[in-house]
Amino acid sequence: IVVLSCCCSGITGDDVETVAQTAAREVDARVIAVRSEGFGGDFRSGYEDAFRVLMDLMEPRGEAGIIRGTVNIIGAREGPTYTEWTQDLDEIERLVYAIGAKINGVLCGGCTVEQIRRAPSAELNASWCYDWGQKLGDLMEERFGVPYARTGQPYGLRATEEWIMGVAVPLGLEERARELVRQETAAVAREVETLRRCFEGKTALIEITEFPGPIRALSLASMAEEFGAHPIIVNFHPYTVKERLPSIKFLLGRGQNPEVILTRGLFSLGSFRSSSETEAEVEMIAAQYDDAIYLGSPLRQPGCPQMNMTTITGYPQYGYQGIRNMARLMRTGLEQASRPRSKLFRSVLYG
Template identity: 35%
Template structure:
């Protein structure tokens, strides 16, 4: 027992962790090894979700390369959009000494002539900020010489932590919007925007989750004007303030643009956490319906959707009630939303594992929301994640978790996290769900069935061989469907079983 306690930095309710952080009684700073994307990266991630836009990275070529490979190209592929470039002004020592404004002006003209974009964004890098290039003056002087609209984004990586890049861009693009008119408001009286979205590298975020929310809105009899900034157009952004309500996708990110539009244009805001599970989805839909004047339609939709999953969901719920769920905490927003679903909808006991104390400051909006709605999940933080700076499971944090679990039986607990982790309890990886939503009623059933199946098959061993069977290195798949068609039909595609036996054949 002493060895277990020695490895724990914090174990208790989220509200207590939150209070200790605010009082300065627990360290919330990140060590040098806790690397996060910089402000430049997060800003360009949101920008890459605006169709037919070009990002000019005003800085060294390496800045452009990273965000292009991680976001822009992936987002174009996921959305089916044409190739959308990230252009670099390729600043070198000469630019840093003498200034890069002349080179930037030439890049703007070349981009306008070559790509004919709707918008050109100038994303400033650390080098630009340090030498003090007057990017705003360049953009203002050249705006009448090009066809595209142009907007500087001051997102130097050293000038703010990674979260500030998201908020910066969402607030900036509000400047593109047209003030509501009575005619436009009448035309969009039954329309919503989904705000706080981004064209993430996960294909599921594009093809299933957001599309499921759009399907639910349409099932209520309303329409979606735009998902901002998830593959949205400039025209959609311009008319966005005239809709009946903005519905946040992610509470933290959606609040930045939703609140800016509320203050600037009076556009109503419906703000909830990620709609994982039945309870969160119902609140998301009812909040939208209240502003749309479609409460009756929303109630009918909710009843229809629940009736479709009721029998299977209630069966799974009976099986899962009271069981333990360890939820990886390195993605703070997702872990909080998953914990909400597991406790409220399935009656499980969620424990968020290695929710870094730093997240209490970065995610105040979501934490306040959960606590105000009466949910106060259990949090376990071990020394490994604080000392070594890796959010995901690694050897030390894995051993610390196993010590905490003790002699817990394999059929009484499940691990929500990455398939790259290898705990001795069944694992559910929501990122490995392909072509099925994780949000909404259908998503709630999918998750419940995944957890139930993982626990029912907990007697089956995991091994390095079984992992390679589920995730073949050359197949490009991340799914149980990469097994035989029969197994692919019988088993949910986000389930990996328990009892690891590294280096041993699972058939022995």
């Protein structure tokens, strides 16, 4: 049983931890408390605080032993609201099983209590998203001694291979993993050529400011550069820089340092995505380049070829399946670039 504190209990100072301890003595169940009042922190800090509490359910590694060839996927954010493309997890699971490893559980995204309990027995932790997984990986490594594969998001060929090898090498599955990479790379050769043709020599304007998160923008920038484009991230919101500093330092250490442009509309009150000022600024930025392509929200009308990277669900962007999907998306976006956008839709959004 998990007791969640709300704003009211937080304001009045209710001791939910003691309430949970008292309840545990009166019922035949484990009772834990998670401080979750909205004013107590942001989404990210609440996620990490909740994970710290769930770690109390985990059994020490020595008691259960290490399950060889087994990994935890950490950093998942599945819940009532749509916070991630769960289809990316399907591709990650496929790659893990393809190299001969197994998954204990996805922490904490739809896993069972039993999978949480035996999580320290996994041989390795691997991240769904380094940004969300790195803190959890550090916590479990410090407390239980579980190694953590520090890899970025598997966007494009290079990052996907790095993710696979980051998991395979510590598990002693390097040879099988390299064969998988060879086969999968050959299988997407046509799509890779499509991506090179679509990106080569272009300026890729990337705006992933809200869903599914700005770290995706950094991963897309890396992929765009891999295929020959000059990436520019538009509106990497300043408040995300501080909370994501460990992840940003990690990416900088891997050689990722794309150009970033912050528009004035970003600092306006309200949602900058629907701000007419920001829309005008994005259009102005796109007009400065003869070869611009836009990767981001379908709500924008930048006046250049545009790829929807934020609301198309059901199609993973991770791994080799992601390469297939994005090649199709890029090809369609370029082919349909001359089609007129709705003036009515624009007036509804931006006035």
